[in-house]
Each structure stands twice: as structure tokens, then as C-alpha cells.
Amino acid sequence: MAFDYSPWLRSDMMPHIWCPGCGVGIIVKALIRAMDACGWKQDATAMVSGIGCTSRAPGYVNMNTLHTTHGRALTFATGIKLARPETNVVVISGDGDAAAIGGNHLIHTCRRNIDLTLIIVNNAIYGMTGGQYSPTSPPETRAATAPYGNLDPAFDLCELCKAAGATYVARAHVGNAVFMERLIRGGMQHKGFAVIEVMANCHTQYGRRNKHPDPAELMHFIASGAVALAQWEKMSPEERQGKYPIGVLHKDTTKPELCERYAMLGERAMAKARKEARTEEKETITARDEILGATSGEN
Amino acid sequence: MAGGAGLPPAPQSQTMKLVKTVSSSGLYTLVVNETWCKGCRICVDLCPTHVLEMVEAPDRWEGAIVRVAQMDACNGCGICEVECPDFAISVYAPEKKKPVKAGETAK
Amino acid sequence: MSYPVSGRAFMAGNEIISEAALRAGCTFFAGYPITPSSEIAAHMALRLPQVGGTFIQMEDEIAAMGAVIGASLAGAKTMTATSGPGLSLKQENIGFAMIAEVPCVIVDVQRGGPSTGLPTAPSQGDIMQARWGTHGDHAVIALTPLYPREVYVETVRAFHLAELYRTPVYVLVDEIIAHTTESFELPADEGLIKPRGEYAEAAVNTWRPFYDFFQGKHLHITGLSHTQEGFPTVNPEIVHRSNLHIVNKIVNAQPALERNEEYMLDDAEIAVICFGSPGRSAREAVNRARAKGIKAGIFRIITFWPFPVETVRKLTDRVKAVVVPEMNLGMLSLQVEKSAMRRDVRIIGVNVTGGVPIEPQQILTAIEEAYHGV
Numbered sequence: 001m002a003f004d005y006s007p008w009l010r011s012d013m014m015p016h017i018w019c020p021g022c023g024v025g026i027i028v029k030a031l032i033r034a035m036d037a038c039g040w041k042q043d044a045t046a047m048v049s050g051i052g053c054t055s056r057a058p059g060y061v062n063m064n065t066l067h068t069t070h071g072r073a074l075t076f077a078t079g080i081k082l083a084r085p086e087t088n089v090v091v092i093s094g095d096g097d098a099a100a101i102g103g104n105h106l107i108h109t110c111r112r113n114i115d116l117t118l119i120i121v122n123n124a125i126y127g128m129t130g131g132q133y134s135p136t137s138p139p140e141t142r143a144a145t146a147p148y149g150n151l152d153p154a155f156d157l158c159e160l161c162k163a164a165g166a167t168y169v170a171r172a173h174v175g176n177a178v179f180m181e182r183l184i185r186g187g188m189q190h191k192g193f194a195v196i197e198v199m200a201n202c203h204t205q206y207g208r209r210n211k212h213p214d215p216a217e218l219m220h221f222i223a224s225g226a227v228a229l230a231q232w233e234k235m236s237p238e239e240r241q242g243k244y245p246i247g248v249l250h251k252d253t254t255k256p257e258l259c260e261r262y263a264m265l266g267e268r269a270m271a272k273a274r275k276e277a278r279t280e281e282k283e284t285i286t287a288r289d290e291i292l293g294a295t296s297g298e299n
Numbered sequence: 300m301a302g303g304a305g306l307p308p309a310p311q312s313q314t315m316k317l318v319k320t321v322s323s324s325g326l327y328t329l330v331v332n333e334t335w336c337k338g339c340r341i342c343v344d345l346c347p348t349h350v351l352e353m354v355e356a357p358d359r360w361e362g363a364i365v366r367v368a369q370m371d372a373c374n375g376c377g378i379c380e381v382e383c384p385d386f387a388i389s390v391y392a393p394e395k396k397k398p399v400k401a402g403e404t405a406k
Numbered sequence: 407m408s409y410p411v412s413g414r415a416f417m418a419g420n421e422i423i424s425e426a427a428l429r430a431g432c433t434f435f436a437g438y439p440i441t442p443s444s445e446i447a448a449h450m451a452l453r454l455p456q457v458g459g460t461f462i463q464m465e466d467e468i469a470a471m472g473a474v475i476g477a478s479l480a481g482a483k484t485m486t487a488t489s490g491p492g493l494s495l496k497q498e499n500i501g502f503a504m505i506a507e508v509p510c511v512i513v514d515v516q517r518g519g520p521s522t523g524l525p526t527a528p529s530q531g532d533i534m535q536a537r538w539g540t541h542g543d544h545a546v547i548a549l550t551p552l553y554p555r556e557v558y559v560e561t562v563r564a565f566h567l568a569e570l571y572r573t574p575v576y577v578l579v580d581e582i583i584a585h586t587t588e589s590f591e592l593p594a595d596e597g598l599i600k601p602r603g604e605y606a607e608a609a610v611n612t613w614r615p616f617y618d619f620f621q622g623k624h625l626h627i628t629g630l631s632h633t634q635e636g637f638p639t640v641n642p643e644i645v646h647r648s649n650l651h652i653v654n655k656i657v658n659a660q661p662a663l664e665r666n667e668e669y670m671l672d673d674a675e676i677a678v679i680c681f682g683s684p685g686r687s688a689r690e691a692v693n694r695a696r697a698k699g700i701k702a703g704i705f706r707i708i709t710f711w712p713f714p715v716e717t718v719r720k721l722t723d724r725v726k727a728v729v730v731p732e733m734n735l736g737m738l739s740l741q742v743e744k745s746a747m748r749r750d751v752r753i754i755g756v757n758v759t760g761g762v763p764i765e766p767q768q769i770l771t772a773i774e775e776a777y778h779g780v
Binding site: 048058062069076078080081084087104108262265268270273 | 433452462477482498502624625627630638
């Protein structure tokens, strides 16, 4: 029943900095439970983040943690994973961090299908910096930099990642932490790039400006948009307005993962180098023998 | 490195005494970490059987923290535990009850 | 194709840098194509898999720098290579490597700038970007080798210094050095090649203790100003001390890091102060000047940052005048001016930014001008 978070938490740093009611804490807990369920060990696991409220998470988790620059977490994580492919690397990032400044890295990491697990905490706002709109803020919502309403449509991050080549794409919301944990677990166990988008509540910056100032109420509002995938597939475009599918939206286990592909490349390269070395050696010996042979012939 | 004037204040948890409250119905046990609870009300809102309530705590984040109102109503669903953002509430079934640590007060 | 580590080699600068990196123990390279550095990426792509290392071409320069830092934290010796515009892009992450104290080597093959500039022609225009490109207070180690053997030696040294001071180290060359193929004697091991685990002395230099990831130590690494435990802080005194530490660990090491080449400098009345490619033309110019009876000499800087202020000051004190040939509009001149205590030190710049080498005659003319007090 009760989960013992203490081995996974840097208790010295608690209580954490997130606002009362902020969904990030719920997601970090689900992430911890998922890692535990997968049998991941703290020593062999790295957590990487960028910048933002979500990105403060690694500071509270007891493992190898890396808090990088805005939008670039996936690039640092790629370096860690390629250098130590046998380890577990999880990336946690907000919607602005992952999809705005980090957008290029997001699509390429999807394309490469490297074995990382990415949790995108999508609260549709830039919380840490005071409530500016993000690429996932719904149109017409208010923000610090959209005082008259956001003009832009929002990304469907799951569709984006799927199109870019991610081989495990799932979505949950913050009020569904048990399901969220299972989806994250599935991503961690998947060999390839896994993205789990979690619709989250930021009542302080998003909610306050958009008629949802209470965290619990905002959680209910977010939950009201969730539709199980099987149901979603039967819905018409009109019915889909204002809703989003949750669950495992895409999974492909047929695509080889990057570290595996690179290992095979390494074997080929080493075999080729050895062959070339033998050829060179033979050529050197042949040349030497010819010279020696010519000399001894004169004798 | 020279030490001296203006040593930094210790992180909050080192100055705050960790206070946990344990409530048991005989079927289930709830442990509330009163130090980490920020009074966000999510657990009170989500609890399906009205086990929990908010109580005033003027020195706290939202001016309140959670308290167990009716432990007997607890059905062990664990929603409060998984949905608490602050690692502040845990639900135990009796056979896995953890020993009460120093500083905890049993109700 | 075999890659010996002793005897004579015949290589272009970019290849020399690559082979020296491998010899120094580099097992991870992340890069992005940019002229005139791309041959380094191509060579590392070929060689790293052969030696069990990893090469990746990332989606952009910023990503390459991120990957290089991540891999270094995971225990690899890492390198990236770029040119001016790419270096501009990398700056934020380079600053991260500085405050987070992550060892890595950054090769900048300088080309005409600013912006797109002259992609296929040399310049020395990044010397200040290397020093001040990223925001905030920081010090930098930048090596500016010239001759092939020196390029090899200095690249190996760059990896060593990166480990010793736990900082990014620049190897700054230019397009001429990168693309000139020459025969040279491969250097012997100077004892600068050792695994990270054997750099116990690095602990004295760092703000906080370091272990590679996955060694059971659960470090938190962040770009926020942090305590000696590695966690974010806003305490003004701790932050200030940490900033001082990051800067001083390199500034205070300047005497140990200093490396220059002197040519006919002992009795020189005119000193040619230079770095990189103009050093070759300077030799010819000084030889011709000496033939004309002018006592000229060369002071060629190899460790450019931290700058050899004291040595340059002493030099400017005793010579009549200084000639500074550089493929930019006066970045080294600024440093010479700053280092000199004499307010009346005469500095004659030979500044060529059209993307062509500085010719010996141009330097000779300046030497004669300096000598005759014109």
C-alpha cells in the first residue's frame, strides 16, 4: 500500500519549492514509483532536466542528477546515454522547455530513437518565469505575454513526437496518478525513445489568469478533457473539441534503438580496421620480402 | 576558504522539526507529514469518503494543513497518497504498518 | 590506413587534432558540420568506432555542446569542434560547463567573421569570444598552437588541463593550420595522458567534490549558483565565493599554464608579438630584418588565456616598439596595451581581415617602421 519514498528523496532539501497544489510533485512521485517498479537502481540511473518549475525535480531525487540549460536536457541526456548505454536515463521537462526552445532537440531525439524516457509536464504555461504563454497554451487563454489572449494554436505534443519517430508515446493527466505511473513504467521498459506527456495543473500562473485559481478544481477541469484512447477513436471531430486521448497512443517495438545500432556499427568498424591492418601488414611483409629476395638473389 | 560573518541559514527541513501524525482505524493507518503539508486541499477534495479535513494553521503556506476527521471512513483507496504533491500523506494496510518513529504522535 | 603514435607523420592540422585527441584518451565526440572544422568531425566519425569510442553528429551546435558535457559527466573524455558562428551558439552551454566544472575540449578553427563571414578563409577573430563569449564571470584556458607537432602536443595538453582544472579548454587554430598538410615527428608521451581517476590533484582546484556519474555518489550537477554540496543557493556570500573560486582556480594557475615561444628575443629592440599562423610569416620577416641589421625578435603566445600579462609587460618595458600581426582588427594589440605599464609603448598593428595570410613583407614593413621611429 504505502510507498516508501525515502530512499529516492533528498529529504534534506524538502519541503520542495513547488506551489501548494502544483502537479509537478504528483508526477515526480509517480516517476519514482515507476523507477522502483522497473527495478532501476539509484546508482545506475540519471535524471536530467532543463529549466523551469518542472526542471527543479532532479534536485530532490536521490540519484545521479543533472539540471542543465533551458531546452537542452535531451542533448545532455544523449551524451550520458551514449557514453554509458547500460545505464537508465530519464529526462523531465516542461512544455516550454521541451517544445519551444527545446523543440529541435525533441524532434531529433524522437527521430534517433535513443533509449531515453522523457516526461513532459504540460501545464500550458511558463510557470517559473511568471506565467508567459507556451506552445501548448490553448488559443485565447490569457498569459503574462498574452494579455489580450493567446493568438496561436497549441501543439499536440504526442502527435508531434509520434510523427518525429518516437516509438512509445503516451499521455496521462495529473489527476490519474496510478495510470500515469503505469504509462511511465511502460516507457521505461520500452527499448527506444519513450515520451509520456502529462497534462498538469499550474493554478498559480495559468489557472489564476484563466478562471481556475484553485489547484483541486483545475485538476478536475484537466481531467474532464481526458478520453480513453478506445473511445477517442470512435469520436467525431466535433466531439473531440476540447478533449484529448490518454493512454499508450503509439508503440512500435520493431525499430532498433540508437545505442544498439551504434554498437553494431562499432563492431563493423573494428572488424574493418583489423582487416585493413592485416592487409597493410601483408603488404609491408610482401614489399620487404621483395627487397630482401632481390638482395639475396644477387648473392 | 575564510568562514566568518553571515553564515547561510540551514535548509528549511533542518530547522523545521519533522512532525508526523499517525491515525489508525484498525483497518488502515494514515500518516500525515505535517511539516511538508502545504495545505493545498487536493487530498480533502479527492477523498471519496470524507476522511480528511483542513484545519487552520496560521504559520503555514496556505494558512491550513490537513487533518484526519473520520479515520473510520477510510477505505484504503490510497488516492490521497498518490495525488498529494508534497509526499505528505501515506496510507498503510495493517500488516505493513511501519513502526512509529520518534517525534510522531499517535492519535 | 594505420595511425602510428611514434615516428614521422604527414597530416593536415584537423587530422592532427583528431589523432592527438584519440591519443589523449578521447572516447566521445559530438559535433556539427561547419567549415573549416568539419574534417575533425569526419575523422572522429571514422576513428572513434574503431577504438570503441562514440561519435555523434547532433542536430545543431548547441546540442553538440550539451552532449559533450553529458558524456563527460558520465565519465568520458570529450571533445567538440567548430568555427566562429558555431562557437557563438555554444556559449550558453560553455558557461554551464564552467560553473558546473565539467572537463571538455573545444576546438575552434577560426574563419572570417563576423556572422557567416568567410567560411573557407582564415581569421583570428574568435580570441575575445573565447575569453568573454559566455555571460557572467569566468576565466578560460585557451591554447593557440601553430606548428604541426605543437598542435598535437597542445591538443593532448588541452585534455590534461581540462581534467586538472575541471573546465572547458579551448584549442584555437585557424583555417590555415587546419588545412595545411605537413610532415612532423610524433611527440613522445609527456606524462599528460592518464585516466580521470588519477587526477586526485584536481580536487584542490574545484569548488565542490566531483565523481563521475554512476559511481554511487549521487551528485547533483546544476548550472544554478550552488553550494559546495552542489545544491542551488541564493546566499550572497556563498554565491560570491563560488564565483571567485571558478575564476581564481585558473587565474592563479597562470604561471603554471604559461607557454610561449621566443625567437631571437634576447637582444631584440623590436618585438613581434603574435599567435598562430602569423608566427610563420613573422619568422621570415624577422630573419630578413636581422639581415638588414635590425634587432627584431618574436614572442609567440601558445597559452593565450590566461594571458601572460607579466611576461608581456616585462617585454614591453625593455623594447623600443612592438609589432602585432594578427588576422583581426586588434584583439591581441588590446591585450598587449593592457599588459604594458608604460603608457608610451609603441604598438604597430598589422591587421589583415580579408581572409588571406599575413605576408612576411607586411610584418617587415611594420618592423622597419617601428625601428626607424616613423
